[in-house]
Amino acid sequence: MTTLAGNLDYVATMLLFVIGVWTLVSDPNLIKKVMGLNIMETAVFAFIVTSGALEPPSPIPHALVLTGIVVAVSTTAVALALLLRVHREFGTLDLDELRDLW
């Protein structure tokens, strides 16, 4: 079991992930939730990429996150299109108001 000081990069990416989770659950605005999802995805990409920092740096984690970035962009596009329809149908993007309208 190594110390936290040696794995400071991993701890930082996990803190970013927790910030993303907090953004996802704390605000009732739907766009804020999409932003929280993006922060979580960015934290996971940073974690995978920084684990390739060996003595000759390994480029294989870079190839792994390339696909992940594209999937993140696609899901953000679909989520924002859904939010556009929700706003046009119900006039609001607040989750508490939408729950009362439903």
Next chain:
Amino acid sequence: MNRPLATAFATGLAIPLVAAMAALPRHGSPDQPIHTHVAAQYHAWPHELGNLVTAVLLDYRGMDTFGEVVVIFAALMVVLVLRHKEEPLPSPDPSPIVAFIVRLVTPFIALFGFHVILVGHVAPGGGLQGAAILGGLVLLNGVVFGPDHVRSLHPGRALPWLQGAGPLAFLAAGVVGAVTTGFALGYPTHLPLLQEAMVVGIELGIGIGGALIFSRIYLAMEGA
């Protein structure tokens, strides 16, 4: 949920995560789990495609890249299904400084985007990065000058085929690979010119198809 509950939940989530980070092997040591399973094999195999990242993306994990290209295409399909006819937005009136700068840098951004697509198999870049640059260029012009300005950029009747150029390029490369070698996405090492053409063809297909998909998502989302 309300703020104190969310903060308590986030703090309760952070403790086991950070503790797990302390239990991982030290940052920079080669016995991390990501390097001990498949990555050692990828380093050991002779990658004939020249670049290790290209070999992982298009050869060893070629089917995953194929799936990712299909994911972009599926996102476009969903956005087009969710489209809704609405009255057009008022046409924007850009200031002369903004209009001049955008018109000045557009050719250079387009040139750089195509360069990133074509050089992507030996240098940082590739089909998707170039597609993001070209799609962003179309978005820039659409936001500044109005979407009618960029709608004429889309090729009219060939548009559905060009939007599917990513998956179609992969299918074509798979067929060519199956014909020359025995495997579905195999790259023939005894025909280096054909192998190079397959790789560049895949990158070009992903680049052009992805750029058209990104710009079409923008045009579909602003209501027309």
